[in-house]
Amino acid sequence: MAQDSPQHVVFDIGRVLIHYDPHLAFRDIIPDDEERHFFLSEVCSHDWNLEQDRGRSWAEAEAEAIARHPDREEQIRAFRKHWHLMVPHAYDNSVAIMLGLIDAGVDVTMLTNFATDTFDEARERFAFLKRPRGVTVSGEVRQIKPDRAIYDIHVESFGLDPAKCLFIDDSEKNVEGARAAGWQAVHFVSPEELARALAERGLPVPLD
Template sequence: MNEIRHIVFDIGKVLIHYDPDIPFSRLIPDAEMRKWFFDNVCTGAWNIEQDRGRTWQEAEALLIAEHPDHAENIRNFRRHWHEMVPHAYEDSVVLMERLIADGHDVTMLTNFAADTFAEARSRFPFLQKPRGVTVSGEIGLIKPDHAIYDHHARAFGLEPAATLFIDDSQKNVDGAKTAGWQAVLFTDAPTLKFDLKALGIAV
């Protein structure tokens, strides 16, 4: 296994919390109705297209045409997005900041809409600390597409075999490995610390 010279962090559910249920448990109090709304209206497949670069205006118009009775809650998804990201995972942030302080090359690769990422970056200053970031919504590519890993490696001069990717999604971890990277699945900060140590990186 190659020595790791580059470390790449995902952001959502690795460095900051994300949960659409936080505002929608108030907006749609009935659990079954809320589940139906996420399964049939503001679905994961719909939301990921904003991560690919589709504007919220386009996304809302598409759904409102299909589900006019749910227009208000369709708009509420973006309107209340800030509530979906209430806090950072401080123990993960500490690990990332230690890696940077110790001289490791740290960047970030995230599926994120361009405008919501700008908002997150203003709210969470630690997102400014790594050397740089690839935001899917800014380049029109999403994980686990092979092309986004290649793009990130080119943009930041990374050698894929010497790059470690940290992500909470198994399919994104697998995508990184397919692109020739090393990768670990994030579950929590203590496990990540253990995984890093096993790879020869003490934090």
């Protein structure tokens, strides 16, 4: 690798390595598009789900949402019950890039906002999530991106030099959070764009 190349590559997981879309689990439960968008933006919203990534239990989460919308109890409980439908497949080219880096001897870890139980489920379904040297899961450390603390926890846990870390995430906020913590970072748009960004930094890229 070139002298100025990153020595550690840190991958986000959702929407970088595996697809995530809560609408997939609710298209049959709430067929009406407008009502489904209301449910996923106001009842079981991104911010509501983020608290599970921060470590809140599903029982607490469901109780909180049911207290706000008691008429939607069954739909609320369906969120965790049908979570597996929200992550239907991996992004094969992104996975190939990650595995290619590992096979080439690059130090690869993962840093993800994920509830602990759903991450365990994802790791059993997608075996490639076991290949990197390790992972920091927000639900386990009770810190979430883009807060500075989780980046510092990851660096300390894996003995990394922040300036030599390259972070890959689909969220601009999380990318900016990594940069604020002294990391290099790439906003993930597509595997092809990622491959170009890695090549520009002197890292091996398995994709043509």
